[in-house]
Amino acid sequence: MAQHPAHGAHEAHDSHEAHGSLKSYVIGFALSLVLTAIPLIIVLNDVLEGTSAKVVLLASAVLQFVVQLFYFMHLKEEGKPRWNLMVLILGLIIVLTIVAGSIWIMTYNSVG
């Protein structure tokens, strides 16, 4: 906020890289709709059950996440150094630790 005149070189850098095009937004939007529709159809119409249903639901959730990141969060377009990507990876590691760790630690405590 306070600093920009001092870093004259930064000014050009700040003036936004390309943030996607109409085409990429439309593709992203379509993909996210499809990935939302798949689990809904499967569950509402009882197409799959049990483990196979869970696998498909989880897979479409993960794909949805990826689509959001690439088409709307512009993960690919970030210039170097890729802070956003690094932070995202670090965050994912921590989230994975929290979820998997809690499940593992609480296994023997979930009775009762």
Added chain:
Amino acid sequence: MLDNIKDFASDFFVTGDPLIYGADVAIVLTMIAVVTALTYFKKWKWLWQDWITSVDHKKIGIMYVIASLLMLFRGGMDALLMRTQLAVPNMEFLSPEHYNAIFTTHGVIMILFMAMPLMFGLFNLVIPLQIGARDVAYPFLNSLSFWLFFFGAMLFNVSFVIGGSPDAGWLSYPPLSELSHSPGVGQDFYIWGIQISGIGSLMTGINFIVTILKMRAPGMKLMKMPMFTWSVLSSCLTIILAFPILTVTLALLFIDRYLGAHFFTLDSGGNPMMYINLIWMWGHPEVYIVVLPAFGIFSEIAATFSKKRLFGYKSMVFALMSISLFSFFTWAHHFFTMGSGADVNAFFAITTMLIAIPTGVKVFNWLFTMFRGKLSFPTPMMWMLGFIPCFVVGGMTGVLLSVAPADFQFHNSYFLIAHFHQVLIGGVAFGYFAGLYYWWPKVFGFKLNEKIGKWAFWLWNIGFYVCFMPQYFLGLMGMTRRVSSYGWDKGWYELNLTSTIGGFLMGIGFLFQVWQILHSIKFMEKDTTGDPWGGRTLEWSIPSPAPMYNFATVPRVSEKDAWWEEKQRIAQGLAPTPKPQLEPIHMPKNSGIPFIMSACFFVAGFGFVFDWLWMAIPGLVGVAACMLYHSFNYNTDYYIPVDEIKRTEAAAGRAV
């Protein structure tokens, strides 16, 4: 009507304890004195314009330091009350209920309202100066962080005289902290005090990451940053990943208490163990959050007072960054006795032992930095030297605790108490004291009296060992934490008495520090050089105290220890690096919004504590109104003209 008021007051205020009545009187008298003094000396405007609304990182840093020293006083008083009780067991100096409240507030205050703000104070005072920046990345947010911390801390502290203190331990394990076992408001004060200041901590973490990554002086590559800056970066990364866990955990506890949910209750499918699991996912990284910057401080001090470059710069960076990541994989060692099975315990025992390796690397780096250096021993260096043996012993008892089978003996005994006080006092408190002594001349423009400082150091250091060494033995003799009394036939009396004497020695050490500050203000020894210690990094290249824009021209950096190298060049007769032309400096404008918004948060929190929606809702509306107002406020910055910069620099005796 009168009876109604009486009823309300006897619930609302804490009654029945002479110690608390005494505190009530002291609080009221102090407040009257402060208000009278401000009015008499006509200082209200000064207070508002120069301090409360300031977005200057240096002033915010000073306010953090003052607030945290006050909290150190309160937390220290709590500690001495507990030690007094344990030195005279069965004398009912404190009732068991009062003792519960005191060990709870002691823990919360020392970690969250003393160590954290003192750390943020040092971040603010040093980081922008050290990386050649003119302020932090988000000055407004910085001010908001401070005021959220301040009002969160006030909300927590007010529980002492209004409503009743929390008394379920510093991490408030359920089911004790649930409505079923703690129906009073104390627990809600705990939740809201920590939540409100927690928002501030998270924002400070973000602020300093962005500042360090984006605002370094041109030429200062990441691997040329001063070590304190690296330590702050690693600490802040840990903050932004760990604090959300705390927020969510306490929010779930609040939902349990306020809306009758069953996340952590004993009945209806709740599981209190889940709370313990979650809170330590924050709690363990938290101790690394507070100790990493201390490591950075010691690295700066070791290099400066050895007149040598820091030994093993790269290994130090690697150690700091790996600790900030690995601190997330050790949390279950806090509850080995929970019964998660041998696999879980073995895994977390090994990760805990592994994390000692990077810490050990650092100790060797400091030792080799001093090896064959031109050593001098002013107070900052004394604290550094006191720290090394203390932290090594504390770290090794930590490794003992990490041995899961042995931990079944040590768990929640005084052995544990001695261990974590040794790393938190010997590491964190000694580190921040060292940092305060080291940067004091830079912040205030005068040096602190060395002689009184050394008295304070020895009192603290000796007091520490007298206080905590006996506790290791007490733990092995079977004394558990949080007992307010014990039988005379236990054989614990002598060691407890010794420990209490040590506690009071540290208390006297604190008084010496207060005396040292007052004495140094009275017989002020001005620092006219801006570089009283022969420093190595950029903050020592500007006048003390730093002008409001920090650097008249932004320095260009080409190597590590930029200021030291520049001094070497000048000493060799080479021309100093040419400075660019002065240009008007872009600065952020002061704003009262952070203070008002945080006050609204306080009102909302207080309303939720007492379940007064008529108070909580207007508070939240106030918060939203402040956000809205600031979103549409475009008048947030101004330029300092070149003439004014010239005048300021000339007044500080600098040629431009």
